[in-house]
Amino acid sequence: MPELPEVETTCRGIAPHILNRTVQDVHVREARLRWPVPATLGHTLVGARFKAVNRRAKYLLLETDRGILMIHLGMSGSLRIMPTDTPPLFHDHIDLVLDDGNCLRYHDPRRFGSFHWLEQLEHSLLDHLGPEPLADIFDGAHMYQRSRGRRIPVKQFVMDGKIVVGVGNIYANEALFMAGIHPARAAGRVALARYEVLAQTIKTVLGDAIQQGGTTLRDFVGGDGSPGYFAQQLSVYGRQGHPCKACKSALKEIRQGGRSTVFCPSCQR
DNA sequence: ATGACAACCTGTGGGC
DNA sequence: TGCCCACAGGTTGTCA
Incomplete structure (x- = not known):
């Protein structure tokens, strides 16, 4: 959850x-x-x-x-x-x-x-946990350096806790959309400049979600029992088949590592 | 080292 | 209406 x-x-x-x-x-x-x-x-x-x-x-x-x-x-x-x-x-x-x-x-x-x-x-x-995504030491250079030579799809790369912690399925989808990066692209074939954008979108989406009290899809509740309100701001997660908020193309869904990935085939390359 | 995949467990929703 | 299967916010461990 x-x-x-x-x-x-x-x-x-x-x-x-x-x-x-x-x-x-x-x-x-x-x-x-x-x-x-x-x-x-x-x-x-x-x-x-x-x-x-x-x-x-x-x-x-x-x-x-x-x-x-x-x-x-x-x-x-x-x-x-x-x-x-x-x-x-x-x-x-x-x-x-x-x-x-x-x-x-x-x-x-x-x-x-x-x-x-x-x-x-x-x-x-x-042990072996990667940096906190909201910390300054987590940046595009870190992801770029750790991704060289790797063929794993960039979506699964950013969900790897040894690279950066805390980025789960929802926010990996959202951050990649915001960065305009195709989730199936090999991690080792993403340029430094694009990782710099991705690092920033990860920080932005996580920070915004924290401000909204998290994302409640089914049953998440905070310490006082109230739900999170970020779900209404999701751009791609759970919106397969619906129009891209940027270009109106139909969002596409694929499976990666057994997890659902939703992206815009037009905006994300 | 890397990547693919099964495993852990319950609840729910869709298709038939 | 009811049954069966696929899938759900995560992570570890195993194997090739």
Whole structure:
């Protein structure tokens, strides 16, 4: 489900509600996520106080005075703040009960998300991650340099977390459209100047989506339960067969790496 | 190293 | 109406 803007929206939404709160109790109703939720999570977390809420790639890093809770939302995960006595719904797998009558509740029908406990800010899943797309060190030169000699389609290249993190299927489609680059073009055959444009469109589309509270297609909700409003600004994703907003040509859909790609065959070369 | 693909899991929508 | 298949915002692991 969530790409970087949705994770960032969640991060900002829950932060004010959990900062300086202490975990009173932990309920794990379903431990079978992408990786098993540690059986000791409750023991470790009860009594811990949240000190900072950060994000790295699509991982949420909830820092406590004892260690760090690392959460990934997978395809269908969401985190919400609600009164502890709210009856859990189907697929509400985990509650972190706070000391103010609220809880942080994790909902995830497909169970592709994960909970990890870190003693230090160090984990194999965080190794080898590419730069943050909104950081200055991520630029066209970086993509250009990393793409030389590669035949992989540029769409799949920008979705590779070792190149740049956080760009999922929706925003990869949108950024390529904005940059006028054909998604099937080999990554190694995109010129530096075009990568400079692409780096900028990635930053723009992610930044705009964060401002809109993310994209809600089906079920994404932020920390307060409200949806994101970026879906209405999508130019290509989900608009196959509809007219290009720039040239009115019919948008085309193809499959790349098992994922849907939508683009304008006229504007994108 | 690279790239292709299966795997993890549930829900939904379209076609018949 | 009901059934079956394809597909959905992600990522890891395996294999050639």
